[in-house]
Amino acid sequence: MRAALALLAALAAAPAAAQTPDALLILDASNSMWGRVDGRPKILIARDAVAALARALPTGTRMGLMAFGHRRPGDCGDIELVMPPGPVDPAGFAARAAGLTPRGRTPLTAAITRAAETLGASDRPARIILLSDGIETCHPDPCGAARALKATAAELVVHVIGFDVAEPSAQAQLACIAEATGGRFVSAASAGDLAAALAAVTATAPLPAPAAPPPPPAAPTETNLTLEAAEIDGGPSVPVGTWTLVALTDPPRTVISGDGRARPSLRVPAGRYEARVNAGTARIAERFDVSGAEQVHRVVLNxxxxxxxxxxxxxxxxxxxxxxxxxxxxxxxxxxxxxxxxxxxxxxxxxxxxxxxxxxxxxxxxxxxxxxxxxxxxxxxxxxLNAAQVAVTATRGGRPLGGVLWEVAVREPDGQLRRIASSGAATGRFTLPAGSYVLRVRVDGAWRESAVTLAAGQTGDLAVPVD
Structure with a gap:
């Protein structure tokens, strides 16, 4: 991590004689940012890190803020330039970041493209810092799109910080976006990692000193760890379907799997762990540190x-x-x-x-x-639905007939009929979108046809004479 941060700091810093290019920070505010790291929602950690970054930037630094996924669910166009590039006002920057509430999708490609256009990257140097916790959910090939963007904006560099990204495929996708534009990908697993990564890519942190040789490993201390779940913050403990606990060692080690206890308690070495919970529709994975003699880790299911x-x-x-x-x-x-x-x-x-x-x-x-x-x-x-519900009955001499078959069809532009519904009941009951149909009933071995137009909200009975 230290080597990666040092490389990013060197890359982001401009030579003294050169003018530092405008930068734009893109903050992922999609719904996945409600996931938790060390017991806190990732969006809260990200807001704090962005506020700290704004306070640490040198006076006169020009940087803007863009966000996506914070206004409308299911909308790949939910991208907003929250603050245009300009001299950073730390208080304003922090306040605008604090107002972002995750709701929607993760349009990484569209956000990077919009940011490049905002910075005028096709005509001058530009820097984008993308902070995201997940994989693209709108564009089929963000890596290819990043390469195409770089081809038209030669002096554009995109640095990518992957915050709590566990899936290898998601990490590879984020790394590819950075590499395709000459940037670098940094993985941040905790609040401290995130703050350090942001500081490094914006060149507000000094280059770290070369790492000293690691001390010999100490005998691991152990903790009495209890796991519990709550539906909401501050709510009571609730039972779950199953628990899985993985020690994030190298390689990872599964401690328990499929444990159905409401509050499993176990003794584990100090270290970093991932708790996975299945509870109804919830499938939550959360990373946290274990230390001390006693610890209760609560997973909030939201x-x-x-x-x-x-x-x-x-x-x-x-x-x-x-x-x-x-x-x-x-x-x-x-x-x-x-x-x-x-x-x-x-x-x-x-x-x-x-x-x-x-x-x-x-x-x-x-x-x-x-x-x-x-x-x-x-x-x-x-x-x-903008639909109608009708019950159709064939009549002869004013009396209903049994032993009939019903079909509802639409007439195609070429004049052919396409059946969309059928029934073998004496009274056919259909829910149909508003529109025009051909109602067919088979009586005495022959089909009889009637044209019918149904309006949205229409209900009731339709009698079809077959005299």
Whole structure:
């Protein structure tokens, strides 16, 4: 780490006779920044580090602040120039960073591209410092995009700080962005690492002295460690599904795995560990240090509640159907992964704080929307299908007929019919998006057709005479 920081400091510092290029700090404020390091949310650690950096910068240093993922869930365009490049006002810089609340996605490529445009990097030297804890969730090839950007901005350098990035694939992606632009990638595993990395890449820290040979290893002290979980900060301890504890030695060593106790207690050597918790929809991984004689480490699950209502039309009739909750930016879940389903009319889900894609389907009608579920709060989300619900019956002489088959079809531009729904019941019940259809009923071995137009929110019975 010391060697990497020294190299970054040397790279970031400009020669005395040269003008230091404008810089732009990009802060990842996507939902994954609610994950915790040493018991604190990463976003709080990052805010503190950015505030300390602003105070430490030499007077007159020109740097701006950009953030992404802090305003809207599911929006890859949620990128904001929070402070344009200019002489840094430490108080203002810290205040603006403190106002960033994680909610959405991780558009690394788009943010770097926007930052390069802001700095005018195609015409002059420019420096970007990207602080992120995760992998790109919007662009399929951020490394290739970084190479293409460098081809049009030869004097652009992007340094990347990966904060608590455990996955090798995510580390490789962040490192590639830096290397493609002539920058360097630094991994920061703790609050102290993050502060040192920021100071180094902005050249506010002196070059570290050469490292002294490490002292001989001391006999490891042991700690009585107890693990517990809470749904929210300050909440009571709650049982979980399983615990896994990994000692972050070289190589890592699994201490317990699949432990179903509510509060497992064990004796472990001092050192750095990762606790992994499975509890309902929550899959949390958190790193922390162990030292002292006794220690309780609490993992906060950050659980919120999502309530749902499906409507045929705005302000209209509520209907039942099938609900699917897909992760968008959620700690421990892959983007697009289904994390919960329900067929309840008033479905309710207990979810890890994060950005989700909520999908509702009733019959042939389907709609979806983005929703953010905050820890400790209840969110009610309506989805409007813009659909109709009808019950169709064939009649002869005014009396209903049995033994019929129903089909609902749409007429394609070439005149062909495409079936979208069917029923073998005497009364066919259909939920359909508003629009025009061909209603077909098979009676006495022959198909009869009727054209029908349905409006959003329409409900009721349709009689189809077959006299």
């Amino acid at each position: 659980i919120g509640t999502l309530r749902t209502r499906g409507l045929l039309a705005p302000g209209g009739t509520q209907t039942g159907g099938n609900w699917t909750v897909l992760a968008d930016e959620v700690p421990g879940a892959r983007p697009g992964e289904s994390v919960a389903t329900s067929g309840a009319r008033d479905a309710q889900f207990r979810l890890v704080q994060g950005s989700y894609r909520l999908r509702f389907r009733a019959g042939e009608a389907e709609a979806e929307t983005d929703v953010f579920v905050p820890a400790g709060q209840t969110v009610t989300q309506e989805i409007v």
